Structure formats: structure tokens, C-alpha cells
Amino acid sequence: MSLRIKAVVDKFVEELKEALEADMHDREMKEREMQTYIEEREREVAEREAAWKAELSRREAEIARQEARLKMEKENLEKEKSVLMGTASNQDNQDGALEITVSGEKYRCLRFAKAKK
Structure with missing residues (x-):
């Protein structure tokens, strides 16, 4: 009888180890999937941020060009005004x-x- 009990206990322990290994493997896979998802989202956010900064820089440069052009036009207008007046x-x-x-x-x-x- 003790051999039968030992066999049942050994089988239970073996099944428990297999279940534990399967659970650990599932958790490991889920952790890898979550890490991959997080890295992908961080990359997407970084790309959007880079695009936003590039657009902002382009707009700031355009504003600076327009301000310079307006300043020149104003100076030219003042010159014309002084000549004409x-x-x-x-x-x-x-x-x-x-x-x-x-x-x-x-x-x-x-x-x-x-x-x-």
C-alpha cells in the first residue's frame, strides 16, 4: 500500500510540477507580449513627438521668415514714404x-x- 501511496504522491508531484512549469511559461510569454506592446507604443509616441517637433520647428522658421519679410517691407515703405513725401x-x-x-x-x-x- 505504501508503494501505491508513493506512486500517487509522485504522480501528483509530477503533475503539480508540470502545471507550475506551464503557468510559469504562460506568465513569461505574457510578460514578453506586454514588453513588446510597451516598446511598440513607446516607439509610436516617440515618432509622433518627433513629427510634432519637426512641424513646430517648420512653423517657427516660417514665422521668422515672414517677420523678416514684413520688417523689410516696412523699412522699404518708410524709405518710399520719405522719398515720396x-x-x-x-x-x-x-x-x-x-x-x-x-x-x-x-x-x-x-x-x-x-x-x-
Whole structure:
């Protein structure tokens, strides 16, 4: 009888070891799958972050280009304005002429006429 009990106990212990090994193998597989999933998600997030940073950098560069262009246009406008406007001063000349200075050149206007449309 003790041999039968020993055989039953040995069989139980063997089945228990197999079940334990199968459980450990399943856990190991699940852990590998979870690690693979985590690595994939981290890669996806890193790719999206890199794309976002690239887009942000592109937009910042475009803004800088537009600001530089606007600054140049403003400077050019100011130059044109100073050239076109010149400086006009009403002189109390005997002939009543208006003197206009444009880019350092003096002009005298004796007669004024309304601009035609």
C-alpha cells in the first residue's frame, strides 16, 4: 500500500510540477507580449513627438521668415514714404511759391492745380 501511496504522491508531484512549469511559461510569454506592446507604443509616441517637433520647428522658421519679410517691407515703405513725401515748407516768398525738398533736391512750385481723377 505504501508503494501505491508513493506512486500517487509522485504522480501528483509530477503533475503539480508540470502545471507550475506551464503557468510559469504562460506568465513569461505574457510578460514578453506586454514588453513588446510597451516598446511598440513607446516607439509610436516617440515618432509622433518627433513629427510634432519637426512641424513646430517648420512653423517657427516660417514665422521668422515672414517677420523678416514684413520688417523689410516696412523699412522699404518708410524709405518710399520719405522719398515720396519729402519735406514741404511754405515759403513767404514774394511769388508765394511752395518749396518742396525730395531726397535732398529742392523744387519750387509756383502754381497748384487740383489732381484729376
